[in-house]
Amino acid sequence: METTLVLIKPGGVQRNLIGEITRRIEARNLKVVGLKLVNAKRETVEEHYGEHRGKGFFEDVVNYLCSGPVVAMAVQGVNATKAIRTMMGATNPLEATPGTVRGDLALTIDDNLTHSSSDPEAAERELKLWFPEGTVA
Ligand code: CMP
Numbered sequence: 001m002e003t004t005l006v007l008i009k010p011g012g013v014q015r016n017l018i019g020e021i022t023r024r025i026e027a028r029n030l031k032v033v034g035l036k037l038v039n040a041k042r043e044t045v046e047e048h049y050g051e052h053r054g055k056g057f058f059e060d061v062v063n064y065l066c067s068g069p070v071v072a073m074a075v076q077g078v079n080a081t082k083a084i085r086t087m088m089g090a091t092n093p094l095e096a097t098p099g100t101v102r103g104d105l106a107l108t109i110d111d112n113l114t115h116s117s118s119d120p121e122a123a124e125r126e127l128k129l130w131f132p133e134g135t136v137a
Contacts, residue, residue, distance in 0.1 A: 003033060003074055003137075004081040004123040005130060006088075007115040010068035013037070018071055021101055021114060024087060025075055034074030034127075034135035042066050048115075048129055057110075064110065074127055074135040081123050084116045
């Protein structure tokens with residue numbers, strides 16, 4: 001059993017896709033064990049994207065995540081990290097398979113609707129950052 005992090009980015013919230021994305025996660029029989037809508041602090045987002053610091057898109061992606069409310073969700077299930085990554089589709093929506101969240105609902109890499117942890121170690125680090133109070137399971 002694993003717990004992993006999903007963020008619905010400001011574009012997804014603005015497009016009223018909270019329900020659609022959460023529906024797909026729950027339909028997969030993954031359990032939501034943490035859920036909140038937050039205006040993320042810049043320092044949280046910079047730490048979250050720490051591995052991208054120095055890359056050309058770092059400032060833009062940090063600004064974007066701070067530009068409006070974000071849904072932070074802790075999701076639990078067998079191989080939850082891999083299951084979620086596959087469901088979300090390739091980072092660049094142009095390469096995402098139809099049937100995935102990005103393949104069905106997104107068009108550009110700058111507005112790819114969700115972030116999900118890349119592996120269980122990243123999930124543990126990111127969950128501590130977004131849910132310092134812990135989750136319900
Ligand atoms: P995410 O999974 O949140 O992780 C980093 C984000 O940076 C990524 O999704 C994209 O939204 C954004 N991004 C913008 N340009 C790139 C790029 N060239 N490579 C990877 N991510 C990018």
